[in-house]
Amino acid sequence: MTVLTDPATDLAPRILTGERRALARAITLVESGRADHRAQAAALLDVLAGRGKQALRIGLSGTPGVGKSTFIESFGMMLVGQGLKVAVLAVDPSSARSGGSILGDKTRMERLSREPMAFIRPSPSQAQLGGVARRTREAVSLCEAAGFDVVLIETVGVGQSETLVAEMTDLFILLMAPAGGDELQGVKRGIMEMADMILVNKADGDLKAAALRTRSDYAGALRLLRRRPQDPEGFPKAVAVSALAEEGLKAAWEDMQALAEWRRAQGHFERRRAEQARHWFETEVREGLLARLHTDPEVRARMQALGASVAAGHAAPAAAAAEMLAALGR
């Protein structure tokens, strides 16, 4: 990547004017694992903190095959048509293996990727979910500084990535395909409980009837869940949409806005943001603390020496750990 001499002074004003190239560069910077890049990224984020716009952060999860790309394309174009700037990011824990499987191919969203009001960023190849989380949260901050109105964070419906995306967004949307009653049973309760809205896609052509039935099944399932304090009457909600026919998208967007507005009025919105920021701070401290065990050569050497002594049976693990912790200062 290009070496940036002083990204805080160089990139910050360009990001604040919404320059997409500067935004892309800044995201590349936050994605870097190099120590100097980390320091530059932290400085840049600090300069930008609290500036720009408070976007609506929307998490979007759905397993492969539910039509996520088509949905993002249609939904994104609809938002752009309303004069809104839309950023799309991706969290894909599988990309470490596949080399960036989701959003990797921008041609999947051909119209949106050519749209000046939109910004699409594929998922980077990262080894750790923790690393993915940080770079995504930081990318969201950068998109807000660049004045985006809506930040969509796409994830595949597997394991921890959904929890992670839910923890960094204001709304969490589950995109589903029309399904038989049996398949509905397979949706994990935890994921249902995270969802603010379930959108049943493909409510078009031959699948329309199935989609409407599935929507009604999910609506029933959602009613069985305990009412959450952050939800107004009628939420979480299941609706049917067709990304392909571009139907139901405006109504879904109105629902999302109504939900966000209600939460803003009740104070839930800001409280959640504050909790998320605090959580992010605490996570960074913990990760930074643990990183010292590997980055500081002296500490690393001592860890290895004590570890070898424990492995050889010369020291008990707990006693060696106590010695190491004493060496690490109070």
Place this chain on the structure above:
Amino acid sequence: MTVLTDPATDLAPRILTGERRALARAITLVESGRADHRAQAAALLDVLAGRGKQALRIGLSGTPGVGKSTFIESFGMMLVGQGLKVAVLAVDPSSARSGGSILGDKTRMERLSREPMAFIRPSPSQAQLGGVARRTREAVSLCEAAGFDVVLIETVGVGQSETLVAEMTDLFILLMAPAGGDELQGVKRGIMEMADMILVNKADGDLKAAALRTRSDYAGALRLLRRRPQDPEGFPKAVAVSALAEEGLKAAWEDMQALAEWRRAQGHFERRRAEQARHWFETEVREGLLARLHTDPEVRARMQALGASVAAGHAAPAAAAAEMLAALGR
């Protein structure tokens, strides 16, 4: 709990002579979360390090209903009958809620619990799996110091607890009930890969035929797994047993011994122990480091102040984290 003035000098010699009451007290000490108890426990473990006996550590997992208690009772009595001292510990991540659900009721193993050669310790109620892991590993060390020949660590077949038990034992045994072919599909591949032996229990009465068929199904499934370097020909192995009729237990024990002997001869046994000890040391260092964020009042106050500042939007999470890390020393 009883306050112990100097457990290292008081308890250590009593443990080394195999006194069960001293062992029970020492385990209570390692289970305590109090800082002074932690320090006493670490000192005690260090005094005992490398003394006593190298027991065979056997992890035993099985979902409720497979007859785990009956198996431990029969298997334990069989070992005692061979002149071996047997300790039984439990790892139960659900016990934080249930208040110690497994081994909680010693009457489940009536004969074994009355046996002077045996020691049974129920699962404590602990909030964190990490805490459970540490106290169990330390309890294993104490049992070895007390001269036990076999330490059985029981766990319920859920989630992470199996991985955790596999990481602290020499052999990992999966106890299963006779099942239909469909159920076999449901056994997670990861768990199959951890197992050194699968024992299909209840090979008696009406279920005998089903148990033999299930055994054969598992044997087939195990053959499909890649041969592991730590396994001799024929392992991992599936055998049928009846804990109730006390059948097949001696043969299973001979298999376990043969496997352990082979691994000892190949150097796998000691290598694995060394890796486990190193892993335990590293885990303790990481946990100890993170604990400082909560235990040191000054650090905790600063974390709270910076966290509040981040939550209020006055500081960016990454910059606040950098400030906190700087305050924590190099």
